[in-house]
Each structure stands twice: as structure tokens, then as C-alpha cells.
Amino acid sequence: xxxxxxxxxxxxxxxxxxxxxxxxxxxxxxxxxxxxxxxxxxxxxxxxxxxxxxxxxxxxxxxxxxxxxxxxxxxxxxxxxxxxxxxxxxxxxxxxxxxxxxxxxxxxxxxxxxxxxx
Amino acid sequence: xxxxxxxxxxxxxxxxxxxxxxxxxxxxxxxxxxxxxxxxxxxxxxxxxxxxxxxxxxxxxxxxxxxxxxxxxxxxxxxxxxxxxxxxxxxxxxxxxxxxxxxxxxxxxxxx
Numbered sequence: 001x002x003x004x005x006x007x008x009x010x011x012x013x014x015x016x017x018x019x020x021x022x023x024x025x026x027x028x029x030x031x032x033x034x035x036x037x038x039x040x041x042x043x044x045x046x047x048x049x050x051x052x053x054x055x056x057x058x059x060x061x062x063x064x065x066x067x068x069x070x071x072x073x074x075x076x077x078x079x080x081x082x083x084x085x086x087x088x089x090x091x092x093x094x095x096x097x098x099x100x101x102x103x104x105x106x107x108x109x110x111x112x113x114x115x116x117x118x
Numbered sequence: 119x120x121x122x123x124x125x126x127x128x129x130x131x132x133x134x135x136x137x138x139x140x141x142x143x144x145x146x147x148x149x150x151x152x153x154x155x156x157x158x159x160x161x162x163x164x165x166x167x168x169x170x171x172x173x174x175x176x177x178x179x180x181x182x183x184x185x186x187x188x189x190x191x192x193x194x195x196x197x198x199x200x201x202x203x204x205x206x207x208x209x210x211x212x213x214x215x216x217x218x219x220x221x222x223x224x225x226x227x228x229x230x
Binding site: 004006031032034036043044045046049091093095097106107108109110111112114 | 154160
């Protein structure tokens, strides 16, 4: 149990295009999902908190108009990198916590999406 | 900011126990200690967590000192596949919707 998937696992795009990354909780429902990014040889940095049915909360320094987050259901959150540039190239990782009270509140992470912007 | 301190790197011989230390001297009574690991180019993997008692599961053991200011993750028989960055994280037990804050972790290299 407690599996989180991401799609795609790897994407290469041209500068100026937009890229959508999906994060799904496969066997549990999550009102809250988190988006992180990780640059080479660095640790994970929180980008935003995604709440089902409401607006995402962004960390300081993360542009909400550039990184669009949609949490349309209890099992799906999407991150869209708009007008991507080479500096957006990174490893994007999502995580989710189960909705169920009494269920472990451990965060489970997806496998990550490697974005390369040419 | 991460509230834990870990050595940047450690080596361990294959088959031996790997003992990874973590200092969390400012931990509060409501905070759990969580351990995750990240194998290269993968998402973090949950290992174990605890509040004040020692914990064991199929992956590892967690030893928390009585004053809760430090802990040790033990991988009893390290294999090459245990080579990863290990993160020790403290998190409010009532903050189920609070994100994990990652420090730099310990890079464990298991050597044949």
C-alpha cells in the first residue's frame, strides 16, 4: 500500500514550452500533496503545498504563475511548468499523506520526474 | 531550516551493520523522528519513524536516546543496494499536513 506514482518519469522539452507533471496516489486518498524539486547534488526543496479543492500554497521564491498546481481530486495533483527555461531543469518529486484518520500520517513520495529544458 | 545534524558521509562494509547517527537537540515533545533514504535518481523512500521508544521493522531499527536529543538508524546487514542518502527529519506528530523539511542527509556508501 501507500504507492505514489508520477508521470512522466522523464521529459525533455524546448525552451518556452509548458510541461505538465502528474502525481497520483494509487491506493489511498490525499487531501494534501507536496511538490519538491531537487537540483544536482542538492537536497529536496519544497516548492508548494497542494490542497484538494483549494489554491496551492507556494514557498517563498517560487513563482505561482510559473509553476501552476491543480489538485482536482483526492488522488491527483498536477504541476505545470509554464514557459520552461533551462534553469527549470531539475528533478521534480511529489509526496502525499493519507486522508484517513488513524492511518499513518507518513508522507509517501513519488519516483520523481526528470525535466530537461533545452 | 532542517532541525537535525547528520555526518555528510559514511562508509560501511557489505554485510556489516550500518549505524547512522542524527542529532536533534532542539526536538520538542510533540515531534517524531523520521528516517527516509534516497537512492540515486529516485524519490525518497520511507524507512522508519519513532517518538521516544526504540522501533524496528523489516528494513531497520531506530534507537532514540532517553533525552530524545539524538537517534541512530541501524541497518543490520548492509547490502550494496543500501547505498543512498539517508535523511533524518523531525516532524510534529499532529502536523499530518505539514511538509517534511530535508537537510543534507548522510551519504552512505556500502562497499563490497
